[in-house]
Amino acid sequence: MASSLSYSEESMSIEHERWMAQHGFSYENEKVKEARFQIFKDNLEHIERHNQEGKHTYKLGMNKFADLTNEEFxxxxxxxxxxxxxxxxxxxxxxxxxxxxxxxxxxxxxxxxxxxxxxxxxxxxxxxxxxxxxxxxxxxxxxxxxxxxxxxxxxxxxxxxxxxxxxxxxxxxxxxxxxxxxxxxxxxxxxxxxxxxxxxxxxxxxxxxxxxxxxxxxxxxxxxxxxxxxxxxxxxxxxxxxxxxxxxxxxxxxxxxxxxxxxxxxxxxxxxxxxxxxxxxxxxxxxxxxxxxxxxxxxxxxxxxxxxxxxxxxx
The missing domain is CATH 3.90.70.10 (Cysteine proteinases)
Incomplete structure (x- = not known):
């Protein structure tokens, strides 16, 4: 996967759709989907940034919690x-x-x-x-x-x-x-x-x-x-x-x-x-x-x- 830090909006949207299909997720309407997409993007960027820093003893990865804020999770x-x-x-x-x-x-x-x-x-x-x-x-x-x-x-x-x-x-x-x-x-x-x-x-x-x-x-x-x-x-x-x-x-x-x-x-x-x-x-x-x-x-x-x-x- 290319770095999310250099993703275009379109490629991020494709990643989100792929993630939704993988986990069987759907949203009640487009407004909710867009709000969850923004959270998904923030989380993906956080994960990629952490892993690219190369100074940590552990790795992060995308999972079924990717459209939740930390507070919601x-x-x-x-x-x-x-x-x-x-x-x-x-x-x-x-x-x-x-x-x-x-x-x-x-x-x-x-x-x-x-x-x-x-x-x-x-x-x-x-x-x-x-x-x-x-x-x-x-x-x-x-x-x-x-x-x-x-x-x-x-x-x-x-x-x-x-x-x-x-x-x-x-x-x-x-x-x-x-x-x-x-x-x-x-x-x-x-x-x-x-x-x-x-x-x-x-x-x-x-x-x-x-x-x-x-x-x-x-x-x-x-x-x-x-x-x-x-x-x-x-x-x-x-x-x-x-x-x-x-x-x-x-x-x-x-x-x-x-x-x-x-x-x-x-x-x-x-x-x-x-x-x-x-x-x-x-x-x-x-x-x-x-x-x-x-x-x-x-x-x-x-x-x-x-x-x-x-x-x-x-x-």
Whole structure:
């Protein structure tokens, strides 16, 4: 693709039409289409400019979010709320605190612990996807069997009524505990909207947890020890995520925690240590649905607030 910085208006319009066809998009009228085209152009130029600078540890790329402003993107796809309980930085009950030696790198995908990337679509329930990925992980580690579990079950039946407009990861864990189980995705498939609670009978439940714990806040060493034992659910500031494509996300990132994702590993790339996270925006976003965030930065909260409120299910 030629640089968008030198595109003519006509060639930009062709790119927009190609993008619309690729993602199956259409607009209600020409006025709306023109407004979205202007946003598309701005985003494409931003992506091209970033990649051409050649000084970054990560690349940006066009995706299905290309006609959204960053504010619109966050409002629609990053709808988690911070936990409803207080997390102590000196938790004496943190079960992995005595663990001193961990491997240099780990990718839970290599251990049959991570299910395929899912897509929450327009429902702002990243909180449910994050919790489910963590439960799938620990269940696979303990049982040796990886089962794709149901976000829709949590979305429809949780006692806190968290839904597509937002929720918390701890509420998702607490629902599974109180419900004494979670259905599989086959028994309770995802519908993209919050619906009536159904199929919530004991015979349909595939997995259970006895509760959840928090990793000590603002402590990436403790977080590393936890991830070395199981996938960990985290809250994040997703402000810089919209067009992430590959590499390790570095640079400035805030702590406005409105998104959830699940850490499924860690490693180092070109001298930069990173966390590997499973996201819920489909395989067309990011690195086939995953993102690498810089690890061990010089602020206690971690990159994009990753170390502020990590949680994990107990089985």
């Amino acid at each position: 966050l409002a629609k796809y990053a709808r988690s709320s911070v936990p409803s309980f207080k997390v102590s930085s000196n938790q004496s009950f943190f079960e992995y605190k005595v663990m001193k030696d961990v491997s240099h790198s780990l990718d839970w995908r290599d251990h049959n612990v991570v299910t395929a990337i899912k897509d929450q679509t327009g429902c702002g329930c990243c909180w449910a996807f994050t919790a489910v990925a963590a439960i799938e992980g620990i269940e696979a580690i303990r049982s040796g069997k990886l089962t794709q579990l149901s976000e829709q079950h949590i979305l429809d039946c949780n006692y806190e009524h968290d839904g597509c407009k937002g929720g918390t990861i701890d509420h998702a864990f607490e629902f599974v505990r109180k419900n004494r189980g979670l259905a599989s995705d086959i028994d309770y498939p995802y519908t993209r909207i919050q619906g009536e609670c159904s199929n919530n009978k004991p015979s349909s439940l595939s997995s259970n947890i006895i509760g959840f714990s928090a990793v000590p806040s603002d402590n990436e060493s403790a977080l590393l020890a936890a991830v070395a034992n199981q996938p960990i659910a985290v809250y994040l500031d997703a402000n810089n995520f919209q067009f992430y494509k590959s590499g390790v996300l570095t640079g400035k990132c805030g702590t406005n925690l409105t998104h959830g994702a699940t850490i499924v590993g860690y490693d180092e790339e070109d001298g930069v240590k990173f966390w590997l996270l499973k996201n819920s925006w489909g395989t067309g976003w990011g690195d086939n649905g995953f993102i690498k965030l810089q690890r061990n930065i010089d602020v206690k909260e971690g990159m994009c607030g990753i170390a502020m409120f990590p949680l994990y299910p107990n089985v």
